Amino acid sequence: MDQFNQALINGIMLGGFYAVMVLGFSIIWGVMGVINLAHGELLMVGAYLTWMLNKGWGWEPFAAIIIVAPAMFALGYGLQYVLINRIIERPPLISLLVTFSLSIIIANVVKLIYTATPRSVNTMFDGFWRLGNITIPVTKSVVLVAALLIMAMLHLFLQKTRLGKSIRAAAQNREAARIVGIEINHVYAITFAICVALTGVAGMLISPTQAVFPFMGPPLTLKAFAITALSGLGSIPGALMGGMMLGLVEIFIATYVPGIGTNLGIVASFVILVVVLVTRPQGLFGGLKPVEQAH
Amino acid sequence: MGRWTLLLVLLFLLALPLPKFVGPNPKMISNALLFSMTQMFMLITLASNWNLIGGFTGYVDFGHAVFFGLGAYGTGVMMAKAGWPFAPALVIGALVAVIFALLIGSATLRLKGPYFSIAMLGTFVAMREIVRVAKPLTGGGSGLTLPPYLNRPLFYYITLVMAILVIWFIWWLRGTQFGASLIAIREDEVGAEMRGINTTLHKIVAFSLAAFSTGVVGGLWAYQNTFIDPDVVFFESRTVEMVMMTMLGGLGTVAGPVIGAALIYWLRDVVWANFLQFHLIVQGLLLIAIVLFLPEGLMGTLGDRSSTSLGRLWGRYMNASPQTPQEAQP
Numbered sequence: 001m002d003q004f005n006q007a008l009i010n011g012i013m014l015g016g017f018y019a020v021m022v023l024g025f026s027i028i029w030g031v032m033g034v035i036n037l038a039h040g041e042l043l044m045v046g047a048y049l050t051w052m053l054n055k056g057w058g059w060e061p062f063a064a065i066i067i068v069a070p071a072m073f074a075l076g077y078g079l080q081y082v083l084i085n086r087i088i089e090r091p092p093l094i095s096l097l098v099t100f101s102l103s104i105i106i107a108n109v110v111k112l113i114y115t116a117t118p119r120s121v122n123t124m125f126d127g128f129w130r131l132g133n134i135t136i137p138v139t140k141s142v143v144l145v146a147a148l149l150i151m152a153m154l155h156l157f158l159q160k161t162r163l164g165k166s167i168r169a170a171a172q173n174r175e176a177a178r179i180v181g182i183e184i185n186h187v188y189a190i191t192f193a194i195c196v197a198l199t200g201v202a203g204m205l206i207s208p209t210q211a212v213f214p215f216m217g218p219p220l221t222l223k224a225f226a227i228t229a230l231s232g233l234g235s236i237p238g239a240l241m242g243g244m245m246l247g248l249v250e251i252f253i254a255t256y257v258p259g260i261g262t263n264l265g266i267v268a269s270f271v272i273l274v275v276v277l278v279t280r281p282q283g284l285f286g287g288l289k290p291v292e293q294a295h
Numbered sequence: 296m297g298r299w300t301l302l303l304v305l306l307f308l309l310a311l312p313l314p315k316f317v318g319p320n321p322k323m324i325s326n327a328l329l330f331s332m333t334q335m336f337m338l339i340t341l342a343s344n345w346n347l348i349g350g351f352t353g354y355v356d357f358g359h360a361v362f363f364g365l366g367a368y369g370t371g372v373m374m375a376k377a378g379w380p381f382a383p384a385l386v387i388g389a390l391v392a393v394i395f396a397l398l399i400g401s402a403t404l405r406l407k408g409p410y411f412s413i414a415m416l417g418t419f420v421a422m423r424e425i426v427r428v429a430k431p432l433t434g435g436g437s438g439l440t441l442p443p444y445l446n447r448p449l450f451y452y453i454t455l456v457m458a459i460l461v462i463w464f465i466w467w468l469r470g471t472q473f474g475a476s477l478i479a480i481r482e483d484e485v486g487a488e489m490r491g492i493n494t495t496l497h498k499i500v501a502f503s504l505a506a507f508s509t510g511v512v513g514g515l516w517a518y519q520n521t522f523i524d525p526d527v528v529f530f531e532s533r534t535v536e537m538v539m540m541t542m543l544g545g546l547g548t549v550a551g552p553v554i555g556a557a558l559i560y561w562l563r564d565v566v567w568a569n570f571l572q573f574h575l576i577v578q579g580l581l582l583i584a585i586v587l588f589l590p591e592g593l594m595g596t597l598g599d600r601s602s603t604s605l606g607r608l609w610g611r612y613m614n615a616s617p618q619t620p621q622e623a624q625p
Contacts, residue, residue, distance in 0.1 A: 035409050035413070037416075083583070086587055087587075092408055092409045093355055093408070093409075093412075094586055094587075094590070096355065096357070096409055096412055097355075097538065097542070097582060097583075097586045098583050098586055098587070100357065100535070100582075101535070101578075101579040101580070101582040101583045101586070102579065102583070104531065104532070104535060104575055104576075104578065104579040105575075105576050105579035105580060105583075107575075108575040108576045108579070109576060112572055112573070112576070218416075218420055218531065219420060222413070222416065222417050222420055225413050225417070226417075264424060264425075264428060266420055266424050267421040267424055267425060269417075270414075270417035270418065270420070270421040271421075273413070273414060273417055274402055274403060274406075274414050274417065274418075277406050277414060278402055278403075278405055278406065
């Protein structure tokens with residue numbers, strides 16, 4: 001029973017991180033119709049920024065948000081301006097190829113600068129709480145709380161502010177949003193920048209809990225895709241649920257299938273992805289757009 | 296005998312005696328050049344295979360290197376663990392790739408557009424982890440060492456024959472009813488289905504054919520390299536190369552992947568061999584440039600441009616070839 005509870009706790013903590021990690025990916029897809037295969041690499045850049053601040057100036061990783069978020073916002077705005085703008089309303093193959101290339105470029109530029117050595121980030125929120133026979137890692141609890149806070153703030157932003165409302169309008173109907181006077185290109189640029197900032201912050205959150213290295217991206221992109229297939233595009237409650245599902249599946253496989261470790265988490269998310277897409281191409285809860293509309 | 300067959304036979308005859316000229320004399324060709332040619336033939340084969348599913352059928356496969364890896368591991372495991380000789384081991388490697396293609400294709404080929412691409416990318420990443428975990432069979436992360444065998448001319452001949460055969464096969468396939476059905480699937484899958492084409496069967500057959508010769512290339516590569524591990528065999532860049540070469544030459548044309556592969560291989564060998572650490576960055580930038588500025592590829596662009604004399608020449612040559620029979624008829 002203790003083993004079960006422990007796995008449950010670990011799964012929920014991992015799931016919280018996945019939920020905040022997937023939002024950038026799923027909002028970009030939902031609003032702009034671009035499947036961003038460089039998602040994991042942008043997250044990795046956020047993690048590297050945190051590592052630099054942590055190693056170089058001894059910053060607490062969770063405080064790095066005040067640098068990481070604006071820096072990634074600027075990076076996202078720049079990328080949107082130079083690259084993504086050219087591919088938004090073109091066939092999905094084009095955006096896949098361009099973002100796939102982008103992911104390779106980012107990973108190898110980071111490798112060139114920082115080498116492939118895995119880096120670790122130290123935090124003062126380390127250690128464990130004990131609850132009976134269950135251990136609760138402090139770092140991951142902080143990550144979970146931070147993830148929930150970020151999601152609540154994003155929810156408020158999308159629901160209450162004028163800009164958030166225009167983003168949702170653009171996601172629902174591009175042409176109608178244009179007609180009522182929303183500057184769609186501005187909305188796209190801001191959306192992409194916000195999502196990249198969000199992704200960078202997710203990278204900051206994960207940096208104290210795992211090794212940071214240039215090629216950590218592709219599995220995360222794939223997991224983001226699997227969660228999006230579970231949860232639908234751009235939905236925050238959906239992301240929370242999908243993230244939790246994947247986190248729990250991954251941890252329970254690692255706990256109960258002997259001799260495997262967490263390496264097969266990626267296999268689990270892949271199996272979930274293919275099964276969901278084959279049996280329900282519209283996504284588990286009908287949130288995915290049919291491909292014809294995603295053009 | 297179409298012009299294509301003629302051109303291929305000519306190229307084959309030209310390339311055939313090359314290993315005879317290998318020697319220490321500076322006027323002769325070096326072993327390194329022979330090795331380069333072998334690599335280039337492999338890349339031509341890979342790009343042509345990718346084009347079969349990505350270009351003709353329109354299913355953009357982001358994980359095609361998984362078949363390369365399975366071919367390499369099928370061959371490698373049979374040779375290193377079971378002690379088989381190379382030829383039967385290669386057959387096993389290719390069979391592993393085909394069987395896996397049949398299984399995974401019957402699931403993923405039902406997905407449309409980007410969903411298929413991502414599912415294949417997932418297959419690729421997942422397979423790398425499975426190979427890493429299956430330690431007793433594959434040696435896990437520390438890899439497998441195959442019995443070394445240094446015979447450059449032999450590999451040269453095998454890859455040459457293979458490249459020519461695959462190009463010829465794809466050219467032949469393009470002219471058959473089957474090939475036309477693949478194009479129909481790419482242009483309008485629902486329409487093709489309504490005309491009575493069994494689209495699922497066609498897609499799976501094309502996918503398995505592509506997987507078969509990709510697996511063969513993987514097995515050959517493993518034997519030539521004598522060492523395989525998950526990271527070197529299941530290497531993202533290999534898929535990127537296939538996509539990039541096909542896109543540069545022209546998606547869905549027979550000659551496109553050949554021209555693209557040859558161009559990029561020599562460009563890479565000559566221009567940026569000295570900047571190895573920038574290699575993948577340049578490759579990514581090049582792919583973005585091709586996608587944004589040359590989406591039709593060289594073949595498409597050259598074939599279209601009737602304004603330049605080179606384009607006209609090329610256009611005349613292409614129209615006279617049996618690839619577009621309705622235009623060739625007087």
